[in-house]
Amino acid sequence: MFDVTRYAIAAQSIIDAGRFLYGQGWSPATSSNYSARIDDEHIAVTVSGRHKGQLVAGDVMVVDLDGNAVQSNARSSAETRLHTVLYQTFPEVGAVLHTHSVKATVLSRLLPAGKPLTLQGYELQKAFSGIDTHEAELTVPVFDNTQDIAALAQQTGDWFRQHPDQPGYLIRGHGLYTWGRTMSDCLRHVEAFEFLFECELETMRVRR
Numbered sequence: 691m692f693d694v695t696r697y698a699i700a701a702q703s704i705i706d707a708g709r710f711l712y713g714q715g716w717s718p719a720t721s722s723n724y725s726a727r728i729d730d731e732h733i734a735v736t737v738s739g740r741h742k743g744q745l746v747a748g749d750v751m752v753v754d755l756d757g758n759a760v761q762s763n764a765r766s767s768a769e770t771r772l773h774t775v776l777y778q779t780f781p782e783v784g785a786v787l788h789t790h791s792v793k794a795t796v797l798s799r800l801l802p803a804g805k806p807l808t809l810q811g812y813e814l815q816k817a818f819s820g821i822d823t824h825e826a827e828l829t830v831p832v833f834d835n836t837q838d839i840a841a842l843a844q845q846t847g848d849w850f851r852q853h854p855d856q857p858g859y860l861i862r863g864h865g866l867y868t869w870g871r872t873m874s875d876c877l878r879h880v881e882a883f884e885f886l887f888e889c890e891l892e893t894m895r896v897r898r
């Protein structure tokens with residue numbers, strides 16, 4: 691069982707995040723999925739296929755950390771396991787956001803296969819929790835897109851267990867996953883990534 695008040699707070703944070711992310715153009719149409727922790731065993735997560743700019747309470751449901759629906763007949767996000775693996779791996783994670791922006795999608799397609807995106811020298815890197823200098827090196831792995839979400843969950847879990855300080859990853863031609871202790875930390879991380887992706891794309895354009 692889960693606490694209903696905690697669920698309501700988590701669901702509202704997801705609804706609000708959807709309005710913001712859709713408004714920025716980072717979660718068009720039914721793309722993207724969002725979650726927020728309720729307790730050690732449960733998260734609130736978006737129902738699959740819902741428009742993320744128009745979320746209402748019925749578009750958010752509860753799953754356990756194995757991705758099983760709790761007190762709901764709805765189908766949770768097709769990518770639920772990409773969320774649960776992060777909550778299982780990092781007990782301090784309180785929210786996970788997956789977005790489908792143009793910049794994340796284009797940049798992930800331009801990066802050479804098998805190489806992560808390395809970010810260094812940007813003052814804005816300090817927007818990420820735990821980073822206090824532009825000299826820090828952020829490594830953003832790029833996983834190939836797949837419809838085999840269980841396999842991708844395994845891959846991402848394995849990578850982040852080895853790199854627990856890195857705040858997100860790209861899926862090629864698909865989008866961004868990032869997380870934080872709170873929903874507002876997580877939203878800040880999405881914004882920071884978007885700024886940095888734009889800088890990287892602009893740098894590539896100028897260097898061509």
Ligand SMILES: CSCCC(=O)C(=O)COP(=O)(O)O
Nearest residue numbers: 720721722723738739767768
């Ligand atoms: C229309 S986008 C294709 C699915 C996807 O990548 C996504 O983020 C949304 O899937 P969900 O099942 O969470 O609605």
Ligand SMILES: [Zn+2]
Nearest residue numbers: 722788864865
């Ligand atoms: Zn997606």
